[in-house]
C-alpha cells in the first residue's frame with residue numbers, strides 16, 4: 001500500500017468522468033458517444049460505427065430491465081413490492097436480476113463483515129437520504145439510530161431457491177443503490193458482447209465497464225478520476241487506463257450529503273454502527289466486473305483504506321484509490337492492490353510524492 005500525504009490546500013479528489021481524449025488514426029473518427037439521463041443519473045456509451053445506434057438500444061433496454069426489477073422508487077418493481085410487504089408474512093416473487101443481485105449482495109455482506117449491507121434502507125432514511133438528503137437535514141438522535149438498527153439485519157432477509165423472498169419484520173427495507181447500477185452495466189456489457197460488439201465503454205453514473213480498447217493501437221480506455229472537492233469537469237487527480245472488461249466505480253461524500261454543525265454527513269451509512277460513514281472522502285475501485293467494483297467501492301468507503309485491504313485481496317484484479325479525510329479536513333491518498341498499475345496521476349502533489 002502506498003501512503004501519499006498531500007497538503008491541505010491541494011484539496012482531495014473525487015468523481016469519475018469519461019475522458020474522450022483525441023483520436024489517433026481512423027478508429028476514433030468511427031467512435032460515437034451517446035449521453036442520456038436514466039435511473040436518476042446520467043448514462044454514457046462509447047461505441048464504434050456502423051452499428052452504434054443499435055448498441056444504444058441494447059444498452060438502454062438492459063438498464064431499463066434491471067431498473068424495473070430493482071428500483072425502490074418504481075412501485076411495481078419486485079424489490080419495491082418486497083419492501084411494501086415487510087412484516088406481513090407474505091413472500092414476493094423476484095425476477096432473475098433481483099435474485100442475482102440479492103444473492104451477490106449476501107456474498108459482499110459476508111466478505112465485508114457487514115460493511116456492505118443493502119438491508120440498510122431504514123438507516124438511510126433515518127439519516128435523511130432516502131429521497132436525496134440535502135439542506136435542512138440533520139443527524140438522527142442516538143435513540144432513533146438504536147431503534148432503527150435492528151431493522152437492518154441482512155441475515156433476516158429470506159430468499160428461497162425459486163426466487164421468492166420475504167422481509168420478516170415490519171419496517172425492513174432493501175436498498176440496492178450501492179450495487180444495482182454496476183449490475184446494470186454488466187448486463188449491458190454482456191448483451192453488447194453477445195451482439196458482436198468488441199470495443200466499447202458503458203457508463204452508468206460513474207459505474208463503467210469497457211470492452212477491448214479505444215483505438216486501433218490498443219490504446220486503453222481513459223477514465224478520469226475526479227477531485228472530490230471540485231466539480232466533475234474540474235482538474236482530475238489522474239487517469240485510469242482500462243482495457244478488456246475492466247470496470248471502475250467510485251463512492252464519494254460529495255454525492256448526497258449535508259452539513260450540520262460544521263460537519264459533513266453523507267449518504268453511505270456504516271450499518272455496524274448506524275452512523276454516517278466517516279474518514280473517506282472518495283474511493284475509486286477497479287475490478288473485473290462492474291457489479292464487483294460498485295459493491296466494493298461502497299464497502300471500502302465504509303471500511304476505510306486499512307480495513308479494506310483484506311477484502312480487496314480476495315478479489316483478483318482489483319485495486320482502489322482512497323482519499324481519506326480527517327476531522328480537520330486534511331486529505332491523504334492511499335492506493336491499495338493493483339490500482340497503481342492502471343493509474344497515471346496528474347496532480348502535482350500526487351505525482352511528486354511517488
Ligand code: AMP
Pocket residue numbers: 115116117118120124129175176177178179250251252256267268269270271294297298301302
Ligand atoms: P454507492 O454510491 O454505490 O456507494 O451507493 C451508495 C448508496 O447505497 C446510498 O445512497 C444508499 O442508498 C446505499 N447505501 C448506503 N450505505 C450502504 C451500505 N453500507 N451498504 C449498502 N448500501 C448502502
Ligand code: MG
Pocket residue numbers: 177178179249251293294295296297298
Ligand atoms: Mg457502490
